[in-house]
Amino acid sequence: MGRLVRDSHLESREARSRLKARKEPYWRLISEGVHLGYYRGDRGGMWHARIRTLDGRRYMKTAIGKADDYTHADNKDTFSFSQAQEKARQFAIKICRGIDAEDSKPYTVQRAVEDYLHDFKANGKKSLEQTQSQIKAHILPDFSDYLVADLTFKQLAAWKNKLATTSKRKRTRLGEEQQFKINEADDPEYQRKRRATANRIMTIFKAILNHAFHTNHVVSNEAWQKLKPFKNVTEPKIRFLTEPETIRLINAAEAYFKLLVRGALLTGARYGELIALRVNDYHHENNSIFIQQSKSGKPRYIPLNKEGIKFFKHVITGKNGAELIFTRANGTAWKKNFQTRPLEAACKAANIIPAITFHDLRHTYASILAMKGVPLQVISAVLGHSDTRITHKHYAHLMPSYIADVIREHLPDFGETEKNNVSSIVLKTLSSIS
Secondary structure: OOOOOOOOOOOOHHHHHOOOOOOOOEEEEEEOOEEEEEEEEOOEEEEEEEEEOOOOOOEEEEEEEEEOOOOOOOOOOEEOHHHHHHHHHHHHHHHHOOEOOOOOOEOEHHHHHHHHHHHHHHOOOOOHHHHHHHHHHHHHHHHOOOEHHHOOHHHHHHHHHHHHHOOOEOOOOOOOOOOEOOOOOOOHHHHHHHHHHHHHHHHHHHHHHHHHHHOOOOOOOHHHHOOOOOOOOOOOOOOOOOHHHHHHHHHHOOHHHHHHHHHHHHHOOOHHHHHOOEHHHEEOOOOEEEEOOOOOOOOEEEEOOHHHHHHHHHHOOOOOOOOEOOEOOOOOEOOOOOOHHHHHHHHHHOOOOOOOOOHHHHHHHHHHHHHOOOOHHHHHHHHOOOOHHHHHHHHHHHOHHHHHHHHHHHOOOOOOOOOOHHHHHHHHHHHHHO
16 A cells, blocks of 8 residues: 555645645646546546546546545445545556456456547448458457566567568458468569558558557557558559550450459449449449448539440440349359459459559559649549549659640740840851851
């Protein structure tokens, strides 16, 4: 038990009765960084505790219980000044040891993940399934039973480096040992991708830990606050196909997958957006495709050219409005990662080396538009980007001639340039000499 602190304004009910009611409790420092507070209400007072976080920027607070203003203290629901001090110190110890202050259970990374995903789902974020998959594969195996309060910067930095140097995971049947692809350590692009993946997973883990910190389950975020992402890994070289390559790829693709490839090239839609399209999403009135749920959470329309109109009218023929536009050969829906193997096979048959990802079809769509001089604002809107920054980063370099043409067309002359007699004389002199 800690040393009992005396305070003439708080230690007796008579002294507390003379205090004025106010919004903020009357706080008394009882240990380093730990305060006991008394809040006076109309029907008696309440004891509160607060503990300063290690970074010194804020307090974590909790209600202890009733003050013994009108009833005797029982050290369960009603507390005397000395009993409240002990409860406040216990609260501080639990927080510092990473124990949940409400249920007295150790606050582990597993519990932090559960709390984070509960809020994540409640906020309706689209990437829940992908986030859960990353957590299950890369975070819980290493940290599940660790107390959040016990995590160290050294541990987290070593984990981040391991993510960047571990080979890429292969699709593995449920129940079998996880398989990995061959480590292409000598390939700079492979290394960049692994570091970029490590950054994305680290961002998820830091979000989980920050959620624990902001919901008062740990007293400090110092261990992961210092953890920085790998630099110079988010600027990939955009891969896109030439028009002859697109034709070869379409011709080489299996029949039902060929429809999905053409759909991507004619709309620039993401794989997840395409496989969710239903017949009702094709709008005959304005010849466009309606994307109800995009990555940004905002719906959008994608206008179609003549070939796109012809294509979508063909693929929806004979289907009712609720049916999926794109299905597999057996009539079932395309699911996550189902596109990987047929695309690899099509690239191999079409002699496209290295093989592209399905997302590169989206890049192909946007790159062709950029090289044809379509404004970046238009490309950004049709791709569903939240703003033009990502569009500019990926595609602005493909349209230098368009930028130059726009400047020449719209920049004023600022008055006619005066003729320079000196230059005329020089030219005449040079002409006579020659």
